[in-house]
Amino acid sequence: MNRETDDSKQVVLQVGAVVKKLRKEKQLSLEDLSELSGVSKLTLGNIERGETNPTIALLWKISRSLNIPFMALFSKENSVDLSRAGKGLRISGDNKDWVIEPIFQHTSGAMETYRAYLQPNSSYHPENHHRDTTEIATVMTGTISIKVNEETYILHQYDSISFPADGRHSYENNSEEVVVLHILLKYGV
The missing domain is CATH 1.10.260.40 (lambda repressor-like DNA-binding domains)
Structure with a gap:
């Protein structure tokens, strides 16, 4: 092994x-x-x-x-976390087009951060998140379409968007390059 x-x-x-x-x-x-x-x-x-x-x-x-x-x-109890891209835990969506890497794996608060990778010419339609959750996404590389309810937003490198994540939303990569995002989820507690 x-x-x-x-x-x-x-x-x-x-x-x-x-x-x-x-x-x-x-x-x-x-x-x-x-x-x-x-x-x-x-x-x-x-x-x-x-x-x-x-x-x-x-x-x-x-x-x-x-x-x-x-x-x-x-959850792991640790006082200092270091997150390196491409190292550690990676979680794939059903079709492997969407992969997330938790940036920090402890949950001392009501916030989580991830690196997300969306493969070329693919889309991701997540489950609705917890009630009163806010999602903040920042594009690190590439261009992506993010649909929140019925409205579509085009984001380029370093653009950010914040929206209620307990409703319908999706990510679509229509390019030939992998799109990398940083995503922050803030839970309403």
Whole structure:
């Protein structure tokens, strides 16, 4: 087994342990969490045991149903974090066109930051986020179309946008280059 595979397995096991811990703290059975999240009991059990690598969509459903920030599922207690692009945890969307790297994996507050990569000629349509969540996206490289509800915004390198993330929104890359974004999620707590 190589180091990347070992690291990925550790993350999967860590996420499973955190989901199980949070579920028990909230005194929920697997069946209760399944009903709240819309994720099957079997899949939740596999996640808790570290037997499956869940998608971003599944993790959003679980975090929303537990009413916790997304990155709380990856919680590690550390006082100093260093995030290097391309190193550490990477989470892919269902079709691998959208990849996020948590910049900081601890959740001492109600804010999370990510590096996001959208592949050429592709789009990403995320799950609605927690109620009262604000999303702030800054384009680091490339040009992207961001649709919020029914309005489309074109952003170029270093442009930023802030919008309510609990409604429909999407990202579209119509270029031949990977678009890199920094995304901040601020939860309304």
